[in-house]
Amino acid sequence: MKIAVCIKRVPDMDLRFSIGAGGKALDPAGLKYDIADFDGYAVEVGLRLVEQQGPGEVTVISVGPAAVQETLRKALGMGADRAIQLAADELPFDGLAIARALAAELKDGGYDLVLFGRMATDSANQTVGPMTAHLMGVPCVTAVSRLDIVAGGGTAERQLEGASETVAFPLPAVVTIDEGVARPRLPSLKGIMAAKKKPLDVRPAQFGEARLTVQSIALPPDRPPGRIVGEGADAVPELVRLLQTEAKVL
């Protein structure tokens, strides 16, 4: 089975970050980058499918500047067989442009399955996977929490509000992976050493026209400071009144 996993290098949003001077992007100072969380799950799913059902090969693909090679090598360290960087100095915000670049790379690659994370943890658009599938003309299942592949096709489970749904699809297909499918493994030290020797091809990304641009990005306003309404039992009636009339939680 030949599997491609499309991964994105994103800043760690759990660490403190600030908005850059132009007000349209994060300030790169102090940011730490890693593979997007859901994309890590997708890599793990790809590796397990080949391990359990082999023979096969996992190719990881990322779009962006030279720095994405570090992220690709992390996936190679986890066990992917080869990597492709679709080189671009900057990543357009327009998911369709990225999907065009990916589809152009993927469509003649002979992949049985193309995996994405459900969304990138920085831009959270959830568009690139489905758009790539559309451009490739293959079926797409999104936000999959369980994936089974059999000869020529597969079934995927999706979590809905209060229910789960199982979808059948033929291969080749695009599947976007939700968390909970398989916890990503850490790259072993031997894996990290081996990653240097695995093939990493670099080709220019062909985006076409990118029509979306970010106008501004802003942090949420600071929470208003707390208020002390009194002390001890005497304060309870006032507290209850405020919870009912102001906060409206009682």
Added chain:
Amino acid sequence: MASTFAGVDFYDVDGLLSEEERAVRDMVRAWVDEHLMPVIGEAYIKGEFPRQLIPGMAELGFLGANLPEEYGCAGLNNVAYGLIMQELERGDSGIRSFASVQGALVMYPIYAFGSEEQKKHWLPRLASGKDIGCFGLTEPDYGSNPGGMITTARETKDGWLLNGAKMWITNGSQATVSIIWAKTGAIDDVKSIRGFIVPSSTKGYTAKDQKGKLSLRASDTSEIVLQDCLVPKDAILPKSGGIKSPLMCLTQARYGIAWGGIGAAMACYDEALSYAKNRIMFGKPIGQTQLQQSRLAEMLTEITKAQLLTLQLGRLKDKGTMTPDQVSLAKRNNINMACEAARESRRLLGANGILAEYHSMRHMANLESVYTYEGTHDMHTLILGQAVTGLPAF
């Protein structure tokens, strides 16, 4: 997948690391967050080494990581190896001690002084955690003066007969194999010291835990007794000879300890900084007071100095020019620095600082052992004194 521990990097020391070195550091950091931090507090209170972590550590390649791939190891450079030690000790000195002993004090002597057969047999088993090792050098009456040891190895027609006792042996009671150092000649003949590979199943070999420790509680520390312990002739490490051999092992281990000290100090600084920003007293964060800022500035400065010092030590080791005296300087400086950082952090944390829920006091207690083992702080002072004056003051 990223670690929740951001590390301390005021001088962009990361920029001095290769991508591969950063990848190794990040992986171990994530492992510590995911597997060690959730269990270390309880293991420490119970006084138990968290054995369940060994298979994972072995699978990821933490054991003997700087030894060659042909023996089942990862073949990392020494900076990457040091970063592993740093990150493990960010979790707990006891866990770093486990990895240090296995890699630097058991696998290294087999690698450096062993026969090809010994290397091929033991190194893959130790790298994979199938065997756990310990290092028997220190004796009840010979700590800083290991050359005075009274453990003997007498050659008989059936093999080597070992007699003696070893003390303060990390991993001792869980080890399946020990590297035992013993005198093969007269009791005052330091040159006759040789290393032996002794499986703990050997008749006459016993190990028991040393009880009542108030430090390194999540680590096994044991006493080993060898009573007419007969090992085959090929149990001797053929290329070992004299006190220099075990001291070479200690240089390897001390190198890792120097890195480990940075990890423990970073953990304490990180905890102190976070607490200082969030703990409100007199209507403002305690981090807004000059006293606590002074503590934090001092910790940050010393950590940064140690990072640069130790990275250069690693580069020298990778170049093959590192000297034991340079390792003494780093071990002495970094562990003293970590002891100070842990103590200051614990104090900054006020009453909360004595709880196992926080980490500083555990590190503080651990580091008293690290300050004392692998050459006490004072002994390293004398080593440096001798290095610069040429005059031994032991």
